[in-house]
Amino acid sequence: MHSKVIFHIDVNSAYLSWEATSRLQNGHSLDLRTIPSAIGGDVDKRRGIILAKSIPAKKYNIKTGESLMEAFKKCPDLKVVPPNYDLYMQCSNAMVHILKDYSPFIQRYSVDECFLDYSNMDEHFGSPVQAATTIQTRIYNALGFTVNIGISSNKLLAKMASDFQKPNLVHTLFPEEIEKKMWPLPIGDLFMVGKSSAKKLLNLGIYTIGDLAKSNPDLLYTHLKSHGLLIWNYANGMDHSLVSKESDPVKGIGNSTTIPFDVEDEKTAKLILLSLCESVCMRLRQSNLSSELVHIKIKTNNFHSYSHQKKLLYGSNITHTIYQEVCLLFDEVWDKEPIRQLGVRVSNLNASTKEQLNLFDTTHKEKLQRLDDSIDSIRKKYGNEAILRGCFINAPIKPFVGGMPTKDYPIMSSLL
DNA sequence: TCTGGGGTCCTAGGACCC
DNA sequence: TCTGGGGTCCTAGGACCC
Numbered sequence: 197m198h199s200k201v202i203f204h205i206d207v208n209s210a211y212l213s214w215e216a217t218s219r220l221q222n223g224h225s226l227d228l229r230t231i232p233s234a235i236g237g238d239v240d241k242r243r244g245i246i247l248a249k250s251i252p253a254k255k256y257n258i259k260t261g262e263s264l265m266e267a268f269k270k271c272p273d274l275k276v277v278p279p280n281y282d283l284y285m286q287c288s289n290a291m292v293h294i295l296k297d298y299s300p301f302i303q304r305y306s307v308d309e310c311f312l313d314y315s316n317m318d319e320h321f322g323s324p325v326q327a328a329t330t331i332q333t334r335i336y337n338a339l340g341f342t343v344n345i346g347i348s349s350n351k352l353l354a355k356m357a358s359d360f361q362k363p364n365l366v367h368t369l370f371p372e373e374i375e376k377k378m379w380p381l382p383i384g385d386l387f388m389v390g391k392s393s394a395k396k397l398l399n400l401g402i403y404t405i406g407d408l409a410k411s412n413p414d415l416l417y418t419h420l421k422s423h424g425l426l427i428w429n430y431a432n433g434m435d436h437s438l439v440s441k442e443s444d445p446v447k448g449i450g451n452s453t454t455i456p457f458d459v460e461d462e463k464t465a466k467l468i469l470l471s472l473c474e475s476v477c478m479r480l481r482q483s484n485l486s487s488e489l490v491h492i493k494i495k496t497n498n499f500h501s502y503s504h505q506k507k508l509l510y511g512s513n514i515t516h517t518i519y520q521e522v523c524l525l526f527d528e529v530w531d532k533e534p535i536r537q538l539g540v541r542v543s544n545l546n547a548s549t550k551e552q553l554n555l556f557d558t559t560h561k562e563k564l565q566r567l568d569d570s571i572d573s574i575r576k577k578y579g580n581e582a583i584l585r586g587c588f589i590n591a592p593i594k595p596f597v598g599g600m601p602t603k604d605y606p607i608m609s610s611l612l
Numbered sequence: 613t614c615t616g617g618g619g620t621c622c623t624a625g626g627a628c629c630c
Numbered sequence: 631t632c633t634g635g636g637g638t639c640c641t642a643g644g645a646c647c648c
Contacts, residue, residue, distance in 0.1 A: 306648045
């Protein structure tokens with residue numbers, strides 16, 4: 197009847213569930229999911245926002261993205277725990293490992309969300325709802341956390357369905373159910389309708405997803421350009437994107453950091469930029485890529501952001517080279533306002549080849565490249581802070597800033 | 613005492629070329 | 631004195647996602 201059957205698997209309150217599960221496995225008796233709790237950053241380091249919350253915390257109207265201070269005002273007893281990204285990656289991998297038993301077509305959409313193509317699989321694991329229920333139970337029994345699973349004939353509808361009532365539920369949203377299940381929802385619930393689009397739509401008298409579906413696409417184009425047509429299609433349940441096994445090639449690599457204090461001098465700013473370049477360039481090299489476009493971003497202490505970018509004549513992944521370009525960009529654009537956050541990003545990526553180094557200055561560049569290679573291998577062996585540039589000694593700056601998605605974690609069950 | 617960090621895609625405006 | 635239009639590339643900024 198349905199040509200395709202797509203599942204969207206979404207971990208309920210992922211960071212918080214994973215932390216709760218991990219604590220139970222490590223002998224804690226309290227389940228964080230049963231009390232008002234949240235995963236949050238460090239207030240002292242000016243990173244104090246809510247990253248995830250428990251369902252009891254949700255009842256206090258605590259929202260992801262708001263500051264811890266606001267959250268404490270709503271719920272003084274809120275239990276806040278710092279994030280642990282390594283744990284999240286392990287849990288995510290363990291879940292995918294299970295999902296692979298039910299279809300070869302799985303797309304990791306984020307650390308806590310997957311699409312799975314269940315088309316023509318009924319004879320193996322039963323009807324879509326039966327299979328989804330089986331998957332849910334297996335994940336809970338093996339790994340200790342709950343997921344919502346949305347089922348439909350395309351990815352958009354499956355994703356919308358997994359967002360219905362939570363936790364630990366399976367929902368369908370086939371095209372014939374759109375009118376009843378999706379159209380009454382407020383416009384902001386639609387995938388790809390954020391704050392800004394919602395505001396424009398409200399001004400046009402469009403309040404629900406149904407209103408949007410029935411609106412005139414020409415009008416939408418006038419006010420929201422191509423994005424208007426995209427969300428009109430979504431409101432009508434139309435999406436033809438495929439569950440893609442291979443993850444898209446990386447388009448860019450970046451790291452940014454909020455500094456615990458306002459930076460008012462060039463020297464400190466450049467130290468931070470160097471530490472960002474260290475992590476960005478190491479990631480570049482690990483992917484065997486080089487970059488032809490370097491980009492920096494500055495956020496001031498009053499939250500004004502601006503950026504600057506530059507094309508390179510030749511691709512590079514050498515820390516020293518990228519750092520020099522970053523410094524030039526910084527000098528060209530910094531307006532001397534106190535800095536809260538700095539970011540470095542590289543894009544226009546190509547497979548790195550050593551040939552481009554032969555054009556000129558060969559010995560110098562080869563030396564730098566060998567330096568990077570040795571630093572990389574030391575860090576790989578002994579950790580990112582095992583080796584650091586002399587300028588970081590006695591400086592109040594971490595010599596290596598930035599998260600790196602780490603691969604090849606053992607699956608979780610082997611840790612339990 | 614406010615307000616993270618990792619991404620992708622789109623658009624407007626200017627430069628430049630024919 | 632007036633005054634084309636098509637195309638591409640580049641940049642900065644904004645919107646959206648998790």
